[in-house]
Amino acid sequence: MEVLKIATAGSVDDGKSTLIGRLLYDTKSLTEDKLEAIEKTSRQKGYDYLDFSLATDGLVAEREQGITIDVAHIYFSTPKKSYIIADTPGHVEYTRNMVTGASTSQAAIILIDARKGVVEQTNRHFFINNLLRIKEVIIAINKMDLVGFSQERFNAIKADFQALMAKRDYAEQKITFIPISALNGDNVVTKSKNIPWYAGVTILEHLEHLDLAAVSNSGTPRFPVQYVIRPKTQDFHDFRGFAGKVYGGELHVGDEVVVLPSMTKSRIKAIYFHNKKYSTAPRRSSVTLTLSDELNLSRGDMLVRAGDLPAMDKEVTATVSWMDAHSLVTGKKYKVQHGVHKVWAKVDAIIHKIHPDYSGIEENVSALQMNDIAKVRLRFNKPIFYDRFKEHRTNGSFIILDSSTNNTAGVGFID
C-alpha cells in the first residue's frame, strides 16, 4: 500500500489537533476504547463536544498545559492509502520541530484561523514548508463556522496568503486553499453543506488524489554504501555485497558506475533483495549490490552512474536551521553527517541570518541560537559528494552534530 507522510502546522488554538482528531474520527480510524477515553475525558472537562485533541496530545506535560510540544506521529488509512501525520507544534520557539516534521513529509497542511487570518506564524509555517521543498501544501482555513461561512472572508485570507506566495523561493510548490470547520467536520472528510459557494475538494479527497510518485522528490540515482556484507561462509566465500538505499532514481544490473571518492569505474553485477536477484533497484529500496570488479568499498563511499557525477567539494554554502540549546559558533569543530558519511566541519562564516517570516535578512551575526535559520559557509576535512538541495532532497542535506554533547544540533540544505 502507498504511504503518504503529511506535516501539519498551525498556531496555538488554530485547531490542529482537532483537525487530526476529526480526520481519524471521520475515517473511522479511532477504535472504540480510544473514543471512549475521549468521551470520558471530554465529559470530565465539562465540554459539550468531543475534544479530539485528546487523541493526539501524548505527553503528560501536554495534557496539563493543553498544548502540543513535540513531534507526534499519527496513523490512519483508507482503502486507497496509508497516512502518517507528523503533528508539529506551532509556537515560535519550536521551529526545529516543524523543520523536523517537514523533512520526512511529502505534503503539508497549514491551518489558518478564519477569524484571525494570516498571522506572523502563518508566514513561518509557509516559509519552512517552502524551504524544505514540500511539493503539496494545503492551506486549511479553519473555524469557518465562526465567521458565518463567509466567502468574502475566505477570499480575503486567500488574497493575503497569495501576497506571501509572491515572496517564496520554491515557486513550483502547489498550494490548495480549502475552507473547513474541523470541530464540525465541514470539508475535512465530507463535503460541507454550509459552504455551497466552495466547489473544490475536501482535505481527504485532495490527499487521496495525490500521486505519490509525483509528490516524492526525485533526481539522479545515488547509492551511499551503508554496510559491507562479507559472509565468508563456504557457499559465499568471495561474496562482497554493498548494502544501502537507492536515492533519487533507479539502478540497473549492467549500469556503469563510479565509486566515490576513489573515482574507480565498475559495473553493477547483481542486485539482491534478501535471497533473490533483481534487474532493477527502484528508488528508496534497501538492496545489496555486487560489482563486476573486486573493489574495496567501505561505509560512506558512494556509487553513482558514470556520467551522473555529483559535486565533490570540501567547502559548501548552505542554509542551516539550528536546533540546539548551545549556539552555533564560527570556528568551532563540528561533525557533519551527510547521509551515512561523516566528516569534521568548521563554520567559516555566517553570511547572514534569514528571518523565517519573510521579513528579510540580518548581517554581521556571530552566532546562531536555537530556531535560527542562516546562510553559512562550511569547510570539511574531507570532500563530500553532494547535489544541491534544489536538485536532490536527500543528497543535498546534512545534519550537524555537536561532538561535545553528541546532539543533532542542526540541519543544512546545500546551495
Next chain:
Amino acid sequence: MNTIIEEIQKTETIDAMDRPKANALEHEAIYIIREVAAQFERPVLLFSGGKDSITLVRLAQKAFWPAKIPFPLMHIDTGHNFPETLAFRDKLIAEMGVELIVRSVQDSIDQGKVIEESGKYASRNTLQTTTLLDAIEEFKFDACIGGARRDEEKARAKERIFSVRDDFGQWDEKNQRPELFDMLNGEIEIGQNVRVFPISNWTELDVWTYIEKENIEIPSIYFSHPRKTFLRDGLIWSAADDIVFRTEDETVSERRVRFRTVGDMSCTAAVESHADTIEKVVSEIRESKISERGARIDDKRSEAAMERRKQQGYF
C-alpha cells in the same frame, strides 16, 4: 544453503521489469537495522516471542543475507510467559543458528533487586525493566533493537527511531534528538545506549499483513484455541492459577480465544475469536474496533501509564 544457491541460479535470467516489491515500510526498517550494525559495537535484538519481534527477526535476516544476523537476540524471561511462546522461541533460534541470551526476572527477585507485586493485579511487567537494564550493563550493549510501534500508544507516538537512554536507562522525552530525513545519529557517551525501533511507522495491520504475505511462522496462541479463562473488568483473563491470582467468585470457563498481543499471562487479555488461520486473523484485525493495547491490562492503570514506565527505562 544449497537450495538458496539453486534458487539464485534459477533466477539468473531476469527480465527488465523485475524489481523488489515497493513496500516502503519494509525498506525503511531494513535501512534502520543496517544502520544499527554499522554504527554500534554491541547491538542486541530484544526478542519477546511476540509477533513484532518475530517480524524484526525476519527483517534482520533480509538486511544481512547471505551473512547471518551480526548480533545476538535477548529474551527477558518474566517467568510469566505463555509456554507456547517459549517453545516457539527455542525452535526459531535452533533453525536460525543465532545466539540467544536469556535473563530472568526471577533472578532479579532472588537477588533482592525488585520485589514481587502482590494482590489481584500483580504482574511482573514493571519488574522486567530492572532485569533489562542489568543485562544491558552486564553485556555493555550500546544499542537495543525493539519492536515497539508508534501507533500502539500515545507516548510511543513521540518516540524517536534512535532513542537515547542515559546510564540509568532513563528516557528524557522533552530532550529528544531531532531526526531529519533518513539520517540517524547514533553518537553516544560510554554508558549510554540507544533503543532502536525499526518498525516505528508500522501499524498493527501492517505487521499482520506482512506476516501473512511473508508466510512467517508465529506462536499458536495468536490463533483461535480453547482456553480456560475468567472475566475481570470486562476483559478475558487466562486462568493460569500458579501465575494469575483469581478470587473465588471469578469463575473459570472454557472459551474459544486468541491473543492479539503477547505479553505475560498476568497482563495480557484474550479476545473471543474463531480466527484460526492467518487470513482470518488479518480480516478480523481489519474490522476490529478495539485497539491492540486495549487488551493490555498494564496500560489501563492510568492515562499516563506508558509514559511513566518508559521514563523509567521500560521498553
